Amino acid sequence: MRKKKLTAGELIFQIMIYTLFGLFTLSCIYPFYYLFINTISSNDLSAAGYIKFYPRQIHFDNYSKVLRISGLGHAATVSVYRTVVGTLLTVGSSAFLGYLFTKKEMWGRSIWYRSVVVTMYFSAGLIPWYITMHNLHLTNNYLAYILPTIITPFNIILVKTFVEAIPPSLEESASMDGAGYMRVFWSIIVPLTTPILATITIFSAVNQWNSFIDTAFLMTDTKYYTLQFLLWRYLNESSSLAALIRNSPDMAASAANMQTPTSVRMTVTMIVVLPILIVYPFFQRFFVKGIMIGAVKG
Amino acid sequence: MGVPSGELLPSVDPVHRSRWKMKNKHKLFFMAFPFLVVTFIFYYLPISGWIYAFYDFIPGIPLSDTPYVGLKWFKTIVSNPTQTAEVLRVLKNTLAMSSLGLITSIFPVIFAIMLTEIKSGWYRKLVQTLTTIPNFISWILVYALAFSLFSVDNGVITHILVQLGIVDEGYNFLASSSNIWVTMIVWYWWKSLGWGAILYLAAIAGIDQELYEAVEVDGASRFRKIWHITIPGLIPTFFVLLLLSIGNLVNNGMEQYFSFQNAMNKDSIEVLDLYVYNIAFANNFPFATAVSMLKSVVSVILLFAANTLSKMVRDESII
Numbered sequence: 001m002r003k004k005k006l007t008a009g010e011l012i013f014q015i016m017i018y019t020l021f022g023l024f025t026l027s028c029i030y031p032f033y034y035l036f037i038n039t040i041s042s043n044d045l046s047a048a049g050y051i052k053f054y055p056r057q058i059h060f061d062n063y064s065k066v067l068r069i070s071g072l073g074h075a076a077t078v079s080v081y082r083t084v085v086g087t088l089l090t091v092g093s094s095a096f097l098g099y100l101f102t103k104k105e106m107w108g109r110s111i112w113y114r115s116v117v118v119t120m121y122f123s124a125g126l127i128p129w130y131i132t133m134h135n136l137h138l139t140n141n142y143l144a145y146i147l148p149t150i151i152t153p154f155n156i157i158l159v160k161t162f163v164e165a166i167p168p169s170l171e172e173s174a175s176m177d178g179a180g181y182m183r184v185f186w187s188i189i190v191p192l193t194t195p196i197l198a199t200i201t202i203f204s205a206v207n208q209w210n211s212f213i214d215t216a217f218l219m220t221d222t223k224y225y226t227l228q229f230l231l232w233r234y235l236n237e238s239s240s241l242a243a244l245i246r247n248s249p250d251m252a253a254s255a256a257n258m259q260t261p262t263s264v265r266m267t268v269t270m271i272v273v274l275p276i277l278i279v280y281p282f283f284q285r286f287f288v289k290g291i292m293i294g295a296v297k298g
Numbered sequence: 299m300g301v302p303s304g305e306l307l308p309s310v311d312p313v314h315r316s317r318w319k320m321k322n323k324h325k326l327f328f329m330a331f332p333f334l335v336v337t338f339i340f341y342y343l344p345i346s347g348w349i350y351a352f353y354d355f356i357p358g359i360p361l362s363d364t365p366y367v368g369l370k371w372f373k374t375i376v377s378n379p380t381q382t383a384e385v386l387r388v389l390k391n392t393l394a395m396s397s398l399g400l401i402t403s404i405f406p407v408i409f410a411i412m413l414t415e416i417k418s419g420w421y422r423k424l425v426q427t428l429t430t431i432p433n434f435i436s437w438i439l440v441y442a443l444a445f446s447l448f449s450v451d452n453g454v455i456t457h458i459l460v461q462l463g464i465v466d467e468g469y470n471f472l473a474s475s476s477n478i479w480v481t482m483i484v485w486y487w488w489k490s491l492g493w494g495a496i497l498y499l500a501a502i503a504g505i506d507q508e509l510y511e512a513v514e515v516d517g518a519s520r521f522r523k524i525w526h527i528t529i530p531g532l533i534p535t536f537f538v539l540l541l542l543s544i545g546n547l548v549n550n551g552m553e554q555y556f557s558f559q560n561a562m563n564k565d566s567i568e569v570l571d572l573y574v575y576n577i578a579f580a581n582n583f584p585f586a587t588a589v590s591m592l593k594s595v596v597s598v599i600l601l602f603a604a605n606t607l608s609k610m611v612r613d614e615s616i617i
Binding site: 010013014017018020021022024025027028029031032034035038047049052093096097100101103105106107108109112115116119121122123124125126127128129130131132136147148150151181206209210211212213216228231232235262265266268269272273276277280281284288 | 322323324325326327329330333334336337339340341342343344345346347348350412413415416417421424425426427428429430431432434435436438439441442443445446447449451453454457488491492496520545546549552553556557571574575578583586587590591593594597598601
C-alpha cells in the first residue's frame with residue numbers, strides 16, 4: 001500500500017465511516033453486554049436502572065436460582081436434544097440427498113430435484129400444516145422437532161452445487177475399483193465437502209436452537225417445552241413468572257438480591273443466548289467461508 | 299489435491315460405463331426414495347388440507363360430519379364488510395412492511411461498499427464479525443433484548459431518552475402502535491444487516507482488481523471507482539436477491555411480528571401470516587385456511603412473475 005496524503009474531504013469521509021460503523025457495531029453488542037452486567041449486579045441497583053456500563057456488587061445468585069426453577073432444566077435438555085439430533089439428521093440427509101441429486105443416471109432426477117427445490121417458495125398454510133401434523137400424531141411428540149427439518153431445500157442445493165464442482169474422475173476411478181455409491185459418498189464426497197457441511201451444521205444447529213413457533217403450535221404438554229418457548233412465555237405472561245418465583249425453592253434470598261420478574265427474565269434470556277455467544281467466535285470463519293463459496297458459485 | 303485427475307479417464311470403457319449407469323438408474327432412485335417420501339409428507343401432503351376451506355369445519359369433529367359449504371368462506375372475504383376491512387388492514391400491513399423491506403434492501407449493499415472503504419484491516423474484521431451476531435439469535439431473544447432496553451420502568455434507553463427530555467416519563471415504546479412499521483424495519487435491519495452484507499462483500503472480493511488499477515491510472519476518484527466498477531459488479535447479486543424477495547412479498551413470515559405483537563400494536567403489526575395464526579387460534583379454521591390458500595396463490599403468481607422478469611432482464615431463471 002502506498003501512503004497517500006489525505007485530502008480534507010477524504011479525512012472527513014474516513015472519520016464518518018469509522019464513526020458510523022463503530023456506532024452500529026456498538027448497537028449490535030451493547031444489548032448483550034447490558035443484559036449480562038444486569039444479571040450479575042445487585043438486583044436492587046439493576047431494578048433502579050443504575051447498571052448501564054459496568055456491573056456493581058457482582059453476584060451469581062440470579063443464575064443459580066433461575067437454573068433451579070422447575071421446568072427450566074428440562075426445557076434446556078429438550079433444546080439440546082433437538083439441536084444435536086436434529087442437526088445430525090439434517091446435515092446427514094442434506095449431504096446424502098445432495099450427492100444423489102448430482103447423479104444424472106437417477107431415474108426421474110430432474111423431476112425429484114425440482115419438486116424438492118420448489119418447496120422453498122410455497123407452503124400449504126398454517127392450518128393445513130397443523131392438521132397434517134396432528135393426523136400424523138406429531139403433536140406432543142419429539143419427532144415433530146426432528147422430522148420436518150430433514151429436508152431443507154437450501155442445504156440440498158448447496159451440497160449439490162458443491163459436489164458438482166468436484167472432478168468427476170475422482171468418483172469414476174473409485175467406482176472402477178468397485179466402490180458403490182455409499183462407499184464413494186463416505187470416502188470421497190464427505191471428506192471433500194467438509195467446508196459446506198460445516199456451514200450447514202451451524203445453520204441447522206442455530207435454527208434448531210432458535211425455533212419456538214413449532215412448540216407454540218404443536219406442543220401442549222409442558223414436558224415438550226423448549227427454552228425459547230419458556231422465554232417467550234416469561235416475557236408475555238407476568239402471572240406465570242410471578243408464580244414461578246413464588247413456587248421455587250429457596251427464593252427468599254437476601255433482600256438486595258431478591259429476584260424480580262425483570263431479573264428472572266433477563267437471566268433466562270442470558271441463559272438462552274449464551275450458548276450462541278460462546279460458540280459463535282469459533283465458527284464464524286467457517287460459515288463466512290461457506291456462504292462465500294455458495295455466493296461465488298451462484 | 300494430490301489426485302491425478304485426467305489420467306484415469308481413458309481406461310474407463312464407455313460401453314461398460316453406460317451399462318453400469320443403466321443398472322443403477324433405479325438403485326439411485328430407491329436410495330433417494332425415503333427422503334422423497336419425507337418431502338412429500340411434510341411439504342405436499344398438507345396441501346390436501348386445503349379442502350377444509352370448503353367445509354364448516356370445527357376442530358374435533360370429523361370432516362365427514364361437517365357440512366360442505368362451497369366457496370362460502372372465500373365469499374365472506376369480499377361480501378362481509380367487517381371481514382373485508384380486516385383482510386384489507388392486514389394486507390396493508392403486509393405490503394407496507396414488505397415494500398419497506400424491498401426499498402431498504404439497498405442497505406447491505408451500502409454497508410458492504412462502505413466497509414471495504416475502511417483502511418484498517420482489524421477494524422473491518424471486527425465490524426464484520428460483531429455485526430453478524432444478531433443474525434444468529436431468535437426473534438424471541440431480540441424481543442427480550444428490546445424488552446430490557448426499552449421497558450418503561452428500568453430500560454436503559456428509556457432512561458436516557460427521558461433524561462435528555464426526548465420522551466415523557468413512562469413512554470412505552472413496545473406497546474406503541476405509532477411508527478410500528480418503521481420500528482419493525484429498524485429491528486429487522488439491526489438483526490440482519492451485517493449478515494446480509496457478507497454476500498456483497500464476497501461479490502466485491504470477486505471483482506477483478508485490475509479494473510481498479512486501470513481506472514486509477516486514469517486518475518479516477520474514490521467515488522468514480524465505486525460508481526463505475528463496484529456498483530456494476532454488485533448489480534447481478536442485488537437483482538437475484540431482489541427478484542427472490544418479490545416472490546416472497548406476501549410471505550413476510552411471522553416470527554418477528556409474533557414476538558413483538560401485543561394488544562396495543564396489534565392493528566398495525568398484524569401481517570397475513572400472523573393474522574392466519576390469530577384467527578386459527580380463535581378456532582376459525584376454515585376461514586384461516588381460505589386466507590392462507592389465497593396467500594399461497596398470490597405468492598406463486600408473484601414467483602412466476604419474478605421468474606419471467608428474471609428471464610427477460612438477466613436471461614436466467616430462478617426456478
